[in-house]
């Protein structure tokens with residue numbers, strides 16, 4: 001069987017076209033959608049994520065506010081910065097780049113964000129809206145996966161979806177979204193015995209684990225749609241940076257057996273930023289309609 005590579009880029013590009021035109025409309029009303037990004041410390045991966053988010057804002061005609069704070073900043077200082085951004089009507093979305101240094105109470109910091117500016121969708125209020133099927137901010141990676149499934153016209157209703165991973169940022173919200181679209185659902189995690197018995201039943205398999213190449217070829221059904229969310233660095237001295245990125249599945253063993261597979265990198269990755277931009281635009285549109 002030919003396996004279709006489910007690239008994220010064309011899906012993200014399609015979204016960006018729509019976002020650009022809505023941004024232009026809003027600008028005519030004097031509103032420039034604005035995302036505030038808070039980065040604590042200088043973790044190289046976090047710096048590159050934050051830079052990519054800010055660059056994308058710029059490319060779309062949106063504004064970004066860049067707050068880079070020293071690694072020794074306290075929880076209270078960080079919360080006070082967030083309160084300033086909450087009170088600033090020209091800022092529509094607030095993102096705190098995770099992980100935060102260990103001495104900071106991440107939960108307290110995230111909970112300080114105004115729910116109307118929760119573009120990452122991590123607050124309990126946003127989770128509650130998702131749980132009850134109401135419109136709200138959906139975490140970006142799961143929202144991006146759903147966007148990809150629709151773009152590639154993957155039928156969902158009645159299909160058995162298996163999500164491996166139950167994090168609050170990826171696995172759990174994605175499970176809810178798939179359930180909402182009438183999939184029959186299984187969610188697996190670190191205590192699931194004999195993972196392969198469950199994953200082999202999947203019409204749609206999502207791996208969101210963070211364990212390099214956990215899912216092997218004999219753990220998937222012929223013709224399944226496989227979304228590999230995992231991004232893992234493994235040592236590779238032949239690469240300029242000394243490592244390469246792999247997903248949570250063994251792509252060489254899945255190719256030719258499954259019907260669709262997201263590459264790593266280049267699959268789900270581009271969708272996460274795209275959905276963040278969409279959420280920021282939504283926040284700006286809401287502030288315009290209510291403000």
Ligand code: NAP
Pocket residue numbers: 141164165166167168169170171188189190191192195208209210211214229230231232268269270272
């Ligand atoms: P996480 O918070 O560490 O959660 C991992 C989940 O996998 C947990 O629910 C854990 O189970 C489960 N798990 C761990 N080992 C397992 C095993 N051997 N068998 C079955 N389940 C197992 O990770 P995350 O934030 O959800 O991220 C998952 C992966 O996606 C990572 O590689 C991350 O880098 C990647 N990611 C990519 C993007 C993107 O834009 N492409 C965005 C976000 C995340 P327990 O709950 O029982 O511990």
